[in-house]
Amino acid sequence: MKRWLDLLIPFALLLAALVLRVEEGPGIERLRNLVFDSYQRFHPRPYADAGVTIVDIDEESLAQIGQWPWPRSKLAELVTKLGQQGANAVALDIILAEPDRTGPQNLIRLWSDSPDLAALRGMMLNLPDPDQALAEALAAGPTVVAFALVNEPVPSSGLLPMPHMPGVTRAGDDAIRFVPRFSEAVRALPIFEEAAHGYGAVNTVPDSDGTIRRLPLLFAYGDNIVPGFTAETLRVFLDSTTYQAKASHANNVFEFTQNGVSLIRIAGKNGKVIVPTEENGSILLYDTGTQPNRFVPAWRVFDGSADTSRIAGHIILVGSTTEGLKDLRSSPLSSTMSGVEVNAQILEQLLTGTYLKRPFWASEVEIVFLLLFGSALIIIARRFTAIGGAVVGFLGSAAAIGASWFAFTRYGWLVDPIFPVAVATVLYMTTTFLGYLKTEGEKRFIRDVFSQMMSPILVEKLASQPEPPKLGGELRDLTVMFSDLQGFTSIAEGLAPQDLTRLINRFMTPMARVIQDDHAGTIDKFMGDAIMAFWNAPLDVPDHPRRAVEAALGMREALLAINAELAREAAEKGEGPMGLAFGIGINTGPCSVGYMGSEQRKAYTTIGDAVNLASRLEGLTRLYGVDCVLGDSTAQAVQPAAGAVPAFALLEVDLVRVKGKQRPEPVHALIGDGSQAASGLFQTLAALHRTMIQAYRAQNWDGAAAALAQLHHETERHFPRLMPLYALYDRRVAGYRLAPPAQPWDGVYDALGKTG
Numbered sequence: 001m002k003r004w005l006d007l008l009i010p011f012a013l014l015l016a017a018l019v020l021r022v023e024e025g026p027g028i029e030r031l032r033n034l035v036f037d038s039y040q041r042f043h044p045r046p047y048a049d050a051g052v053t054i055v056d057i058d059e060e061s062l063a064q065i066g067q068w069p070w071p072r073s074k075l076a077e078l079v080t081k082l083g084q085q086g087a088n089a090v091a092l093d094i095i096l097a098e099p100d101r102t103g104p105q106n107l108i109r110l111w112s113d114s115p116d117l118a119a120l121r122g123m124m125l126n127l128p129d130p131d132q133a134l135a136e137a138l139a140a141g142p143t144v145v146a147f148a149l150v151n152e153p154v155p156s157s158g159l160l161p162m163p164h165m166p167g168v169t170r171a172g173d174d175a176i177r178f179v180p181r182f183s184e185a186v187r188a189l190p191i192f193e194e195a196a197h198g199y200g201a202v203n204t205v206p207d208s209d210g211t212i213r214r215l216p217l218l219f220a221y222g223d224n225i226v227p228g229f230t231a232e233t234l235r236v237f238l239d240s241t242t243y244q245a246k247a248s249h250a251n252n253v254f255e256f257t258q259n260g261v262s263l264i265r266i267a268g269k270n271g272k273v274i275v276p277t278e279e280n281g282s283i284l285l286y287d288t289g290t291q292p293n294r295f296v297p298a299w300r301v302f303d304g305s306a307d308t309s310r311i312a313g314h315i316i317l318v319g320s321t322t323e324g325l326k327d328l329r330s331s332p333l334s335s336t337m338s339g340v341e342v343n344a345q346i347l348e349q350l351l352t353g354t355y356l357k358r359p360f361w362a363s364e365v366e367i368v369f370l371l372l373f374g375s376a377l378i379i380i381a382r383r384f385t386a387i388g389g390a391v392v393g394f395l396g397s398a399a400a401i402g403a404s405w406f407a408f409t410r411y412g413w414l415v416d417p418i419f420p421v422a423v424a425t426v427l428y429m430t431t432t433f434l435g436y437l438k439t440e441g442e443k444r445f446i447r448d449v450f451s452q453m454m455s456p457i458l459v460e461k462l463a464s465q466p467e468p469p470k471l472g473g474e475l476r477d478l479t480v481m482f483s484d485l486q487g488f489t490s491i492a493e494g495l496a497p498q499d500l501t502r503l504i505n506r507f508m509t510p511m512a513r514v515i516q517d518d519h520a521g522t523i524d525k526f527m528g529d530a531i532m533a534f535w536n537a538p539l540d541v542p543d544h545p546r547r548a549v550e551a552a553l554g555m556r557e558a559l560l561a562i563n564a565e566l567a568r569e570a571a572e573k574g575e576g577p578m579g580l581a582f583g584i585g586i587n588t589g590p591c592s593v594g595y596m597g598s599e600q601r602k603a604y605t606t607i608g609d610a611v612n613l614a615s616r617l618e619g620l621t622r623l624y625g626v627d628c629v630l631g632d633s634t635a636q637a638v639q640p641a642a643g644a645v646p647a648f649a650l651l652e653v654d655l656v657r658v659k660g661k662q663r664p665e666p667v668h669a670l671i672g673d674g675s676q677a678a679s680g681l682f683q684t685l686a687a688l689h690r691t692m693i694q695a696y697r698a699q700n701w702d703g704a705a706a707a708l709a710q711l712h713h714e715t716e717r718h719f720p721r722l723m724p725l726y727a728l729y730d731r732r733v734a735g736y737r738l739a740p741p742a743q744p745w746d747g748v749y750d751a752l753g754k755t756g
Contacts, residue, residue, distance in 0.1 A: 006434035007382055010427050014374040017423040021367055028419065033207060035418045037332040039408050040287050044333060047288040050348040053310045054295045054340055055082065057320040061298040068325060072100040072130035076137040078318065081301050083141040086312030091144035091233040093202060093319035093340040096188040100130040135195035144198035144233045149182035149219055163193050166235060167242040168218070168225045172250025178260040179281040180205055181220040200232030204329065204339065205282065212329045214282040215346045217264050217275065218245065230346045231266065237315050240268030245281070273350050276357050284356035285342065286349055286412070289333040294344060295321070317344050358414040369400065370420040374427050381431040393428045397421040473594030478534045479548040479634060480611050481521070482585045482618035483511065483555065485529040491578060504529060507580060510558040519551040524605050534606055537593045545588050545637035549648055552584050552628045553673055585618030587631035616658045617667060620751060624653050625724020628670035635668040646677035651689050653725060655748045664748040669725065681718050688714065696729065697747035701737050708733065
């Protein structure tokens with residue numbers, strides 16, 4: 001389980017992110033809105049005159065005409081002038097819920113009941129009623145008035161039927177189930193309800209951050225569907241009598257479409273508009289930001305200075321942008337936008353067919369992309385390098401953002417790339433961090449395992465490799481060395497334990513330095529006075545046979561230095577010299593190498609036939625009287641091609657069949673380095689040695705004896721270390737002269753024990 005934590009933790013995070021996304025958890029909508037708002041900032045809807053104008057009750061108009069609320073007679077004059085200047089429809093984005101305070105009936109209520117005022121009271125009652133004047137102006141042309149839906153109790157509201165409510169035909173599921181629902185209404189005075197040609201709810205449904213990003217076209221009021229202000233204004237302009245709401249499970253609306261309302265159709269004598277909506281019947285605002293050309297100040301309409309081309313043939317919305325009237329909202333492009341301008345922008349979108357749409361499949365695509373992208377990033381970042389994961393993450397993120405931007409600018413689709421990209425970034429950072437921890441842990445483990453087996457430089461090189469060594473085990477071609485002090489038992493018997501320990505350490509330290517530091521070897525273990533080492537694992541050592549043989553020569557030099565120091569120290573003490581001698585066996589071949597042992601204790605080591613043969617060869621050094629014996633595979637590996645200068649001075653000393661093997665192995669004695677191999681003395685010796693071996697294996701005992709006599713002469717003068725070897729062959733030849741070997745005889749020596 002611990003081995004897979006760097007995979008399980010990122011996938012657990014991915015699963016949590018998927019659940020958060022499916023459940024629309026905290027912050028998801030806010031993040032998505034941030035993305036889509038940014039898109040609109042970078043690519044706002046271009047403004048062009050779409051036939052919608054706002055007559056603005058702005059600060060200048062209030063300064064010239066008077067404070068709000070204006071007398072209804074003034075509003076009547078405004079509506080009349082707009083109609084006279086050719087407005088196609090006039091919609092008052094004002095809730096006319098109370099009678100005009102300047103009307104005769106309201107003024108009379110303020111007077112006392114004095115008899116002296118009776119005549120004047122009668123004259124007042126005969127004056128024109130401003131509310132009636134406004135109602136007449138509303139009735140004269142295509143007009144719309146507003147009401148507001150609420151969920152708080154409203155005095156004298158109830159659920160009285162609203163006049164002039166258009167019909168709503170429904171296809172598929174009943175749209176009333178999906179549109180925003182309200183229980184009460186702040187309504188216009190009945191006189192205005194009856195007079196106007198349209199009656200719409202001015203409600204907005206802000207997002208959780210208070211920003212207006214969508215506007216419902218239909219609402220549920222009790223058991224009825226009532227239109228929104230913009231939808232009703234459009235219906236009046238088109239001279240339509242009904243709305244058509246198409247919802248899920250309607251004809252031609254396939255089952256895989258969104259659940260809820262999908263289309264609203266408004267068709268009349270002046271044309272038709274088909275609006276794709278969100279499931280609650282809302283249309284998304286595609287913001288242009290505040291545009292001065294969209295406005296005509298109300299005071300200019302009154303004094304006749306307004307540009308009539310901005311009124312004639314236009315839908316006119318009458319509203320206010322003043323802060324004091326508290327009809328300000330925030331939009332994707334503006335922190336303060338008047339509600340009437342939001343309505344105007346929605347009308348522009350309806351008239352031009354310019355829509356933003358969050359496709360019904362967007363959430364599913366985002367979730368699937370998050371799953372696939374996140375999984376791929378985790379696997380790639382874990383399997384390959386952090387840079388590889390970063391490249392995949394960058395390309396995937398760029399593709400997601402690019403595709404989302406293309407869908408927005410080309411089709412008006414809103415598909416969120418940021419949540420998957422943000423999650424992918426977290427997953428990449430988590431996976432990379434866990435990979436770093438895992439890598440550092442592996443490096444610490446490698447340092448712990450190999451710090452005593454290899455030189456510090458090689459340990460750091462091993463730890464810094466992109467791919468750690470295969471500690472679980474692998475088959476590699478290795479060169480294995482066994483070294484053992486000879487005759488050490490008798491030496492140890494004469495030493496105190498502390499002196500013995502110091503002597504062992506004094507011997508092992510330079511030997512380990514030669515193997516590890518000088519020749520890139522790996523020390524497998526110290527076994528009392530013996531050393532086991534190998535080359536080509538865990539680091540690759542391409543010329544490992546040569547490095548092992550060079551290490552043996554280096555160990556020989558180091559031993560000479562140790563013996564010289566011991567002799568000097570013994571002379572200073574007046575004691576006899578104590579010389580150390582070792583035997584070295586070296587063999588090359590395929591071995592299984594890895595981190596082996598019990599559950600309680602393991603070590604990086606190697607096993608195999610090549611290892612066993614190297615151990616046997618070390619034992620044969622005592623038989624042949626030489627300090628280093630090489631297996632034939634090692635000897636062949638270090639010898640150059642025919643005609644080239646030899647790298648080492650080697651002599652094939654025998655054909656040996658070790659215990660457990662049927663096939664004999666040529667074994668070789670290491671005499672010296674390449675300079676010695678090239679010397680005339682060694683070449684003379686080697687020629688005599690070959691003559692002797694050939695005669696011996698041909699059972700030519702006289703020829704072998706003659707060659708041995710010459711070899712004794714050469715070794716006494718130049719190669720005294722080889723005298724025991726030829727003394728062995730003297731005994732063999734003499735013995736076979738007396739008792740010839742059983743036939744057939746192949747010249748092979750059977751080494752039945754470790755030491756022959």
